Amino acid sequence: MSDGSFGLTEAVSIALGGMIGGGIYAVLGVVAEITHAATWFAFVLAGIVTSCAAYSYVRLNELVGSEGDGGGGSVTFVQSFTGNSTLAGMIGWTLLFGYVGSMAMYAFAFAEFSVTLPAVPESIGGLALRPFVSVLVVAGFVALNLLGARATGSAENVLTSVKVLVLVAFGLAGVGYALTVSSDPVSVGASRFTTVSPIVAAAVSFVAFQGWQLLFYDQESVVDPLETIPKAIALSIPAAVSIYVLVAVVTYNLAPEAVQTNPHTALVDAASTMAGPVGLADAAAVVISLSALFSTGSAINATMFSAGYFAKGLLTDDLLPDRAGDASASGVPTRTLLILGAVTAAFTAYGSLSAITAFASLSFIVVFSGMSGLAVTQRASERITAIWPAVGVIGGTLSFALMLYHLYTAERGTFVTVILIAIAVFFVELLYFEREILEEEIPFLDRDSGPDVE
Template identity: 25%
Template sequence: MTSDGRLARRLGTTDAVAIGLGSMIGAGVFSVFAPAAGAAGSALVLALAIAALVAWCNALASAQLAAQYPTSGGTYVYGRERLGPWWGFFAGWGFVFGKTASCAAMATTVAVYVAPAGWSRPVAVVVVLAVGLIDALGVSRTATATRIIVACSLAVLALVAVAGAASGRFTAVPPLEWVPHGPYGVLQAAGLLFFAFAGYARIATMGEEVREPARTIPRAITISLSVALLVYLGVAVLTLGVLGPRALASASAPLAQTAAAGGWAWTGPVVAAGAALAASGALLALMAGIGRTTLAMARERDLPHWFAAVHPRYRVPHCAHYVLIAVVCVLVLVVDLRNAIGFSSFGVLLYYFTANAAAITQSRARRRMPRWANALGALGCVVLAAALPVTAVVGGVAVMALGLAVRLVSLRLRR
């Protein structure tokens, strides 16, 4: 930590890619494909393509903004700098509440795979406490642990691919064979699948801790998103082909069932361990990203200023981190996985809408993509957010309105 309270630049490209992949692989592969298939049916791959297009536009917008503003906070900072303080708060608050819900979803995913019957919620609390402790020990340990987890997760996915392909049950599924909810269902599935992509710009929220940020951040975002897209596409095609769209939609553990389809029952515990490990990796990176955004908002007094405190030894925003741990522990005791995914997607789509709007205002010298691509990304965020389950939309609007109202009252009291 420097004498002015700023964070230390310790992360290189490999670390940044690992954190991005750790945020995506665990979030998507093991938790979101079944509910997405329930909405889109055999058009799951089409929904994935829509989600990937919106994510790609968002990723490029985040990359060009991060190169210009290499500090902690991500789109919260970009919104403030390019559009004004209210836009910054809109993005930062959407990120904080959306990603806090993501943390609950990841902890719950771990518990679903490894906890005995009836013990999933207590186990999820233990997971939050354990992962929170790792994050509290500093960003270098976070990056190292995430890199190990990503490697193990990809190895498990490779096992699932081999077992599924060897089952002899793979059948190509026409994309319009069974679409239970029509075009709306496809868009809703795309919105849910966006939850799986939303980790690609996690490193942008940690821009103050990256070496050579103008070069490292865009490169890491591009690499991590490309790898995750290839993994998701392979998993979507494999699970659809082996299980079929209806069975996939109702599967509690679709990857384990895909691997076991050819009689490889021994793969069940291995896949469960891989799912728990991958979700833990996503939780690790998520908590780090939320802490840095909270730090940036606290510096501007959009959140209580004591959240800006940085630990003198471990160089992490420890006050914000401990509050986050407590909130996520409460959430895992009261929410279910599907609601957490929808609520998270809504908040994060608002966050990336702001990123695209901010990127539109950048000068030609700062741009990495044409303005029409930023406009397409912003429109895509609005469409996917509106298509999410009604409970997610209503809850998200209510929480966003509450945050805006509290900020308004706080500003007036200060004056």
């Protein structure tokens, strides 16, 4: 792809497509389980904290760019403003695990919607079909990326337009149904506004708001990135929040029982309800299911591509072991893609949707809060107004704490799993990034057994 091939339209498509691409289909049910009719309010809260984090990213990117380094993402920001490669690497690993969690979440949702299609059984020979479909779709997109496939900017415009149009049409049709057919009052969950459940649900939904970050890792392909990226983010985040709010209100009010009993595919039931009076219930359900497959599949592919290049950047900076791939390879190293695919497949096969979503959201909360905190430290710059990064830090910290509390009290198994994974990842990171110190402190450690150190 030639330099500067993405204009504002393509940049908005990438950012909005990354958020709408699979998040609403995968996250809506999990969020609705926590806060019910106030699901839309949770998305608004998450959108506010995300906007503050995005402000921090934009301003830090401008500061790095003004120093002649061309801008960058989370890892570049930490390296530039702290000079701490260990901290930068740990942020990079956290973000990479967040991407893996996102792909696992999309693959889980892909399979959930697959088994809602006519003639597709939920099990074969007594074995649930969902895990097999999830693993197969991950394997398929790993193979596709190994072939070098990627949607161009123009194709991404089309893909995003289709996904957005389907969801907007769904939302508007639901509003029309509520106003003309349904006799029940529209519930907005006002009674929950004074409780912590919307904040907890907002924390869970952070994974659905991470797509805008992708722009910072492909700046060489964006026309005038320091001007185009802020505009694209300013347009895409409010648009994503608006669509999430519309879909959340419609789904909860048209399919309240489905939200309680089968929340992961409640959109299908809502579509059937609104199309029922005109005899198109089954057709509407199929359209939503196919749209979900299209959107989640597209999200897996885009995230796999971006995560692969992000990992390659970590390899180049010696922030990942050499065994994870060849940084000098053309495109994404094959071994890197295979590792990403294998870890994603394991997550999506053995995890629950709520556990995967919680893990990925916590990863992004840590990164978002960290970048907001980094922006606060740079508040002396004329480019940064400290209040917005401060809101990002406070909102992210509160969300992180409340989400852990919710998992501990309501989903103890998920809480234990997330904590164990976090501890394991932390110690692996320390073993890698502090390996020189460990080699000095532990004489019998084989210096040749680890990755090469310059």
